[in-house]
Amino acid sequence: xxxxxxxxxxxxxxAAAPPPVKYAxxxxxxxxxxxxxxxxxxxxxLMLIDLKNGQRIVVQLAPLFAPVHVxxxxxxxxxxxxxxxxxxxxxxxxxxxxxxxxxxxxxxxSVVKKPPAEYHRALRGLRITPLGSSDSYAPAVGYTAGWPxxxxxxAGTANLPHCYASVGVGRDLSPDTGMGGELYAAIGHxxxxxxxVIAVVGRVVSGIEHMASLPRGTEALGFYKERxxxxxxxxxxxxxxxPEAERPRFEYLKDKSASFARWLRVKKNRQDEFYIRPAGGVxxxxxxxxxxxxx
Amino acid sequence: xxxxxxxxxxxxxxAAAPPPVKYAxxxxxxxxxxxxxxxxxxxxxLMLIDLKNGQRIVVQLAPLFAPVHVxxxxxxxxxxxxxxxxxxxxxxxxxxxxxxxxxxxxxxxSVVKKPPAEYHRALRGLRITPLGSSDSYAPAVGYTAGWPxxxxxxAGTANLPHCYASVGVGRDLSPDTGMGGELYAAIGHxxxxxxxVIAVVGRVVSGIEHMASLPRGTEALGFYKERxxxxxxxxxxxxxxxPEAERPRFEYLKDKSASFARWLRVKKNRQDEFYIRPAGGVxxxxxxxxxxxxx
Numbered sequence: 277x278x279x280x281x282x283x284x285x286x287x288x289x290x291a292a293a294p295p296p297v298k299y300a301x302x303x304x305x306x307x308x309x310x311x312x313x314x315x316x317x318x319x320x321x322l323m324l325i326d327l328k329n330g331q332r333i334v335v336q337l338a339p340l341f342a343p344v345h346v347x348x349x350x351x352x353x354x355x356x357x358x359x360x361x362x363x364x365x366x367x368x369x370x371x372x373x374x375x376x377x378x379x380x381x382x383x384x385x386s387v388v389k390k391p392p393a394e395y396h397r398a399l400r401g402l403r404i405t406p407l408g409s410s411d412s413y414a415p416a417v418g419y420t421a422g423w424p425x426x427x428x429x430x431a432g433t434a435n436l437p438h439c440y441a442s443v444g445v446g447r448d449l450s451p452d453t454g455m456g457g458e459l460y461a462a463i464g465h466x467x468x469x470x471x472x473v474i475a476v477v478g479r480v481v482s483g484i485e486h487m488a489s490l491p492r493g494t495e496a497l498g499f500y501k502e503r504x505x506x507x508x509x510x511x512x513x514x515x516x517x518x519p520e521a522e523r524p525r526f527e528y529l530k531d532k533s534a535s536f537a538r539w540l541r542v543k544k545n546r547q548d549e550f551y552i553r554p555a556g557g558v559x560x561x562x563x564x565x566x567x568x569x570x571x
Numbered sequence: 572x573x574x575x576x577x578x579x580x581x582x583x584x585x586a587a588a589p590p591p592v593k594y595a596x597x598x599x600x601x602x603x604x605x606x607x608x609x610x611x612x613x614x615x616x617l618m619l620i621d622l623k624n625g626q627r628i629v630v631q632l633a634p635l636f637a638p639v640h641v642x643x644x645x646x647x648x649x650x651x652x653x654x655x656x657x658x659x660x661x662x663x664x665x666x667x668x669x670x671x672x673x674x675x676x677x678x679x680x681s682v683v684k685k686p687p688a689e690y691h692r693a694l695r696g697l698r699i700t701p702l703g704s705s706d707s708y709a710p711a712v713g714y715t716a717g718w719p720x721x722x723x724x725x726a727g728t729a730n731l732p733h734c735y736a737s738v739g740v741g742r743d744l745s746p747d748t749g750m751g752g753e754l755y756a757a758i759g760h761x762x763x764x765x766x767x768v769i770a771v772v773g774r775v776v777s778g779i780e781h782m783a784s785l786p787r788g789t790e791a792l793g794f795y796k797e798r799x800x801x802x803x804x805x806x807x808x809x810x811x812x813x814p815e816a817e818r819p820r821f822e823y824l825k826d827k828s829a830s831f832a833r834w835l836r837v838k839k840n841r842q843d844e845f846y847i848r849p850a851g852g853v854x855x856x857x858x859x860x861x862x863x864x865x866x
Binding site: 410411413439464466468490491553557558559 | 661664690705706707708735736744759760766767768779780784787838845847850852854855
């Protein structure tokens with residue numbers, strides 16, 4: 277028995293090397309896409325979390341869904357709020373969480389201390405590309421402006437789903453919504469029961485594996501027992517705070533593009549020498565929008 | 572901002588300490604269940620993977636779904652086939668894989684080298700408890716004999732779904748089904764597109780975090796580049812190979828029990844000081860059968 281040929285699964289980041297394919301696969305569709313089908317992510321929407329160990333995690337912020345929380349997060353990043361912060365909680369099949377935890381670090385003046393409940397937004401104004409598969413948590417799901425989205429046409433609401441690598445705002449009990457200082461990323465099966473219960477503010481587009489592979493905390497809810505177990509954060513900055521030449525750049529496949537439609541068809545119906553039985557459908561969290569480093 | 576109060580999510584293993592609750596939560600339902608609602612797992616169905624670093628991963632085998640592959644795996648464990656084996660592949664948001672990889676280690680005589688395609692089984696003979704939520708990969712999903720199950724009443728078939736901690740058999744291209752020497756566990760969002768494409772032979776009931784927190788491999792498909800990165804396995808045994816007093820014991824909540832029905836209702840409709848908006852549904856992979864160490 278040699279190497280298992282399990283084909284690479286949906287990840288937030290898609291390798292773009294063109295393989296010699298006979299059947300269309302998600303990577304082959306990406307490789308054949310046109311440059312014009314990709315949308316650059318603004319530098320102000322990219323948050324860079326640099327760990328003291330040299331690893332970098334890049335989060336794309338979602339002002340379209342949580343504008344007040346995202347404005348807070350940008351202000352915190354610009355003020356250096358997370359210098360000396362840490363990842364202090366890692367709960368298996370759930371979340372990794374970071375921030376200043378028990379400290380009472382002063383906040384920049386512009387930070388809104390009690391933001392509104394940005395757990396969902398108006399569906400109106402969003403152009404939706406439907407997924408066309410069923411969902412256990414929302415009447416319908418699809419994509420909009422590069423984001424996966426769950427929506428309810430009757431209620432007129434839309435929300436970002438808790439999928440792998442989604443980033444949300446830690447909070448205390450309702451009506452507290454969290455001001456954005458404590459954030460978490462999902463590192464297991466998408467905890468969708470948190471949808472519309474917490475403000476989702478973005479997604480990790482690079483480096484989620486640095487959080488997902490951390491030792492799990494042994495205390496209740498995965499908190500590390502000793503502060504010496506915490507994973508220190510050197511700095512958190514927006515890409516827009518860096519000189520142009522030093523900014524990492526990312527782009528996503530437009531959900532209105534022909535390649536996206538083709539990619540989604542292939543995701544629903546894997547069929548090649550390995551995938552002998554097409555599923556005919558796909559879970560939203562298993563068909564996350566392709567994001568890649570931009571040239 | 573103090574500790575985020577995110578409530579513990581679905582994990583393969585449920586802590587049984589009774590909390591002082593006001594609202595029913597999944598842990599409170601488990602804590603209030605009766606001992607008779609739990610079913611002991613046979614010692615011959617428990618496979619113990621002892622890593623050289625002292626960590627133990629416990630897999631429950633599923634002879635109900637993949638009898639020939641499970642018979643192979645038991646024969647391999649009894650023969651010491653995995654002494655000197657290793658975890659040699661860890662792909663983020665996908666799988667951790669172990670076995671003897673490139674070696675040509677001799678097999679016990681009883682091992683079936685080309686097992687049948689146990690990717691699904693007959694629905695007939697299974698007593699199903701429906702989940703009652705929609706699914707993107709199968710006409711219906713539910714539970715049977717302590718397992719989550721996807722099924723198709725029209726086709727008359729049932730299969731184990733690829734959820735977090737599911738264990739499957741590595742194989743080469745079809746019609747090869749893999750003989751069971753190379754196994755993987757899912758460590759990210761349930762890769763359900765593998766359903767009915769690969770033989771699922773069980774689930775990790777303890778220690779999945781030891782696999783999920785491993786460094787990701789840097790080669791294609793998450794293979795480790797250097798053999799020195801491999802995570803050595805000391806031994807793989809069935810619990811039935813140990814003296815009675817040394818056997819770990821596990822039990823699952825019977826899916827026909829009143830507590831299971833209540834647990835499922837609560838999983839679909841979290842409602843307490845934190846969960847302000849019940850989802851009304853749950854994804855099968857977010858409602859995995861509670862399994863716990865038995866006294």
